[in-house]
Amino acid sequence: xxxxxxxxxSLKVIFPxxxxxxxxxxxxxxxxxxxxxxxxxxxxxxxxxxxxLAFMKLLTTPPAIIDxxxxxxxxxxxxxxxxxxxxxIVGTEMTMIFQDALSALNPVIKVGRQIDEIYIKxxxxxxxxxxxxxxxILRLVGVPSPAKRYHDYPHQLSGGMRQRALIGxxxxxxxxxxxxxEPTTALDVTIESQILKxxxxxxxxxxxxxxxxxxxLSVVKRTADRVYVMYSGKIVEExxxxxxxxNPRHPYTKGLINSMPKIGKxxxxxxxxxxxxxxxLNKPEGCYFKPRCSNHDPEICKLHMPAFENLSExxxxxxxNPIEDAGGE
Amino acid sequence: xxxxxxxxxxxxxxxxxLAVITLNFFIPRIGVDDPAERYYPPQLGSMTDEEYDExxxxxxxxxxxxxxxxAQYAEYVKRLFSGDLGNSFQPGRPKVMEMIxxxxxxxxxxxxxxxxISAFFGITYxxxxxxxxxxxxxxxxxxxxxxxTALPSFIIALILSMVLGFGLGIFxxxxxxxMMTSFDWSxxxxxxxxxxxxLPIISMRIGGIVGYAVSTRNSVIVVSSDDYIxxxxxxxxxxSRILYSHxxxxxxLPIVTRFMMGLxxxxxxxxxxxxxxxWNGMGTLFINANLNSDYPLMMGVMLFLSSIAxxxxxxxxxxxxxxxxRVQDGGRR
Numbered sequence: 001x002x003x004x005x006x007x008x009x010s011l012k013v014i015f016p017x018x019x020x021x022x023x024x025x026x027x028x029x030x031x032x033x034x035x036x037x038x039x040x041x042x043x044x045x046x047x048x049x050x051x052x053l054a055f056m057k058l059l060t061t062p063p064a065i066i067d068x069x070x071x072x073x074x075x076x077x078x079x080x081x082x083x084x085x086x087x088x089i090v091g092t093e094m095t096m097i098f099q100d101a102l103s104a105l106n107p108v109i110k111v112g113r114q115i116d117e118i119y120i121k122x123x124x125x126x127x128x129x130x131x132x133x134x135x136x137i138l139r140l141v142g143v144p145s146p147a148k149r150y151h152d153y154p155h156q157l158s159g160g161m162r163q164r165a166l167i168g169x170x171x172x173x174x175x176x177x178x179x180x181x182e183p184t185t186a187l188d189v190t191i192e193s194q195i196l197k198x199x200x201x202x203x204x205x206x207x208x209x210x211x212x213x214x215x216x217l218s219v220v221k222r223t224a225d226r227v228y229v230m231y232s233g234k235i236v237e238e239x240x241x242x243x244x245x246x247n248p249r250h251p252y253t254k255g256l257i258n259s260m261p262k263i264g265k266x267x268x269x270x271x272x273x274x275x276x277x278x279x280x281l282n283k284p285e286g287c288y289f290k291p292r293c294s295n296h297d298p299e300i301c302k303l304h305m306p307a308f309e310n311l312s313e314x315x316x317x318x319x320x321n322p323i324e325d326a327g328g329e
Numbered sequence: 330x331x332x333x334x335x336x337x338x339x340x341x342x343x344x345x346x347l348a349v350i351t352l353n354f355f356i357p358r359i360g361v362d363d364p365a366e367r368y369y370p371p372q373l374g375s376m377t378d379e380e381y382d383e384x385x386x387x388x389x390x391x392x393x394x395x396x397x398x399x400a401q402y403a404e405y406v407k408r409l410f411s412g413d414l415g416n417s418f419q420p421g422r423p424k425v426m427e428m429i430x431x432x433x434x435x436x437x438x439x440x441x442x443x444x445x446i447s448a449f450f451g452i453t454y455x456x457x458x459x460x461x462x463x464x465x466x467x468x469x470x471x472x473x474x475x476x477x478t479a480l481p482s483f484i485i486a487l488i489l490s491m492v493l494g495f496g497l498g499i500f501x502x503x504x505x506x507x508m509m510t511s512f513d514w515s516x517x518x519x520x521x522x523x524x525x526x527x528l529p530i531i532s533m534r535i536g537g538i539v540g541y542a543v544s545t546r547n548s549v550i551v552v553s554s555d556d557y558i559x560x561x562x563x564x565x566x567x568x569s570r571i572l573y574s575h576x577x578x579x580x581x582l583p584i585v586t587r588f589m590m591g592l593x594x595x596x597x598x599x600x601x602x603x604x605x606x607x608w609n610g611m612g613t614l615f616i617n618a619n620l621n622s623d624y625p626l627m628m629g630v631m632l633f634l635s636s637i638a639x640x641x642x643x644x645x646x647x648x649x650x651x652x653x654x655r656v657q658d659g660g661r662r
Binding site for chain 1: 574
């Protein structure tokens with residue numbers, strides 16, 4: 001058996017709207033192995049959150065239309081799973097946490113009860129056992145005086161505590177894979193590093209696969225083993241984190257890295273990528289990144305979308321004119 | 330902190346109640362009508378002006394109108410707190426409290442059943458429409474809601490009483506006036522009341538059902554797109570579990586307000602409907618009191634109606650307190 005926990009080939013998600021068809025995700029390949037932390041990086045609107053929902057088959061269809069050639073989870077082909085079959089693995093074997101824990105937790109139900117739900121409804125615990133287990137999981141994720149916090153409502157906890165509780169909830173069933181969609185965006189930096197550390201610890205503890213969806217490269221650099229860079233619905237670069245950071249081959253990746261704020265960087269050194277992500281209803285001809293690219297070839301980039309080509313065993317890039325190999329791999 | 334909220338709400342209600350008493354007392358007196366003249370119209374007697382003035386003065390004294398407004402007010406408040414609403418100006422000077430208590434159940438029959446029926450059907454249909462978003466059941470609701478909520482209930486009442494009552498003869502156009510005096514809790518009598526109440530209830534509730542359905546539909550849709558519903562789905566919970574423990578608990582909040590505010594509105598609306606169907610409830614009582622410048626009766630009925638509205642609002646606040654933990658912390662976050 002392969003140790004691939006999730007294997008996706010050619011995932012496409014489109015949303016038909018009155019003004020045209022929005023191609024949110026245009027055929028991405030994605031995989032994550034046991035014990036691996038993979039990041040999916042990109043600007044807002046590039047399709048990373050939609051992809052992550054599609055990984056768990058949580059998009060509502062209609063309106064979304066989804067097509068995947070391969071969708072395997074834990075060695076099983078789940079591409080044709082019904083809603084009912086999915087409910088057996090979603091929430092237990094594959095779980096998800098969201099950006100804003102305040103809105104992700106139900107405001108009128110006690111935090112502890114929301115964790116209980118996993119134990120009672122999904123794992124068949126009795127009420128009393130579920131309560132004990134929930135308190136234990138709150139302790140595990142570092143919530144102080146968990147027995148007391150169990151009875152709190154979400155608005156009574158601090159932002160960091162809420163995110164911890166949410167992580168605890170998705171960790172309660174010892175999942176094989178956890179998707180964290182911008183888990184630290186709503187938090188301040190000190191809490192951010194605590195939460196990232198917690199996620200890594202939990203991941204190591206039971207060899208879970210962790211998928212980190214984020215736009216924050218510093219988070220990726222600190223946490224992920226491997227990274228996918230996504231732009232306007234397509235993966236543009238893939239590779240081990242340190243290689244991608246030290247030796248970016250796609251101009252977009254390089255642009256993202258250069259625009260990272262860093263202590264000691266002067267204003268002149270701090271560059272940004274001009275313009276914005278193209279509107280999904282109005283994507284440019286040829287390479288989607290071409291209008292913003294400083295490195296583009298006026299002929300070929302304008303006409304054709306480049307293929308996603310392997311550079312080495314672990315690296316791939318989608319560019320006609322990749323940045324030269326800086327070596328040092 | 331929790332008790333604070335409850336005490337605050339109750340004190341608030343008491344303050345408004347005091348304001349209501351005051352307004353109740355002075356509003357009827359804004360009118361230029363002289364009650365004494367109302368009971369002894371000049372053209373009826375063959376008496377001289379002096380005799381007539383004397384009779385009016387006597388009447389005023391008897392009814393307590395000879396004193397200043399403030400003195401009357403003080404006396405009114407004093408009596409009110411001993412549970413006495415005064416006596417009507419009607420012949421025989423019946424006690425206002427007794428007149429109201431005799432009519433109140435008949436109004437409650439109409440408004441409470443209207444409320445329960447419209448809430449039940451409205452919420453059920455609204456939830457259904459939300460799940461059928463964009464399909465026939467949903468668009469039909471939205472299209473008809475504009476017309477049905479804009480149509481005053483007395484117009485619906487007139488149409489219904491014309492078609493179902495006068496035309497087809499299925500239900501009585503007028504409530505049986507004997508019914509209220511002979512009521513004795515027998516099954517036949519209860520059936521008779523429901524039979525007579527059918528048209529008034531239908532005409533009051535049509536707009537109500539649509540109103541509930543639309544607001545339920547909207548809050549279900551809003552709540553369903555909330556992040557915690559996505560969380561619940563990501564937990565792999567069953568659809569019914571998501572609906573009942575995550576969606577319902579949140580969308581009930583605005584519905585509770587609507588229900589409670591609906592109660593005060595319905596009693597007001599009942600005034601007109603009762604008149605159309607000759608239903609002998611508080612509404613008819615109130616209209617007659619107005620026509621006769623029967624101050625004590627007017628004040629009494631208004632006091633009852635506004636107290637019901639106040640109690641409904643207080644109940645809504647307290648229910649919110651139970652249902653939404655965020656309110657328990659004074660809504661500080």
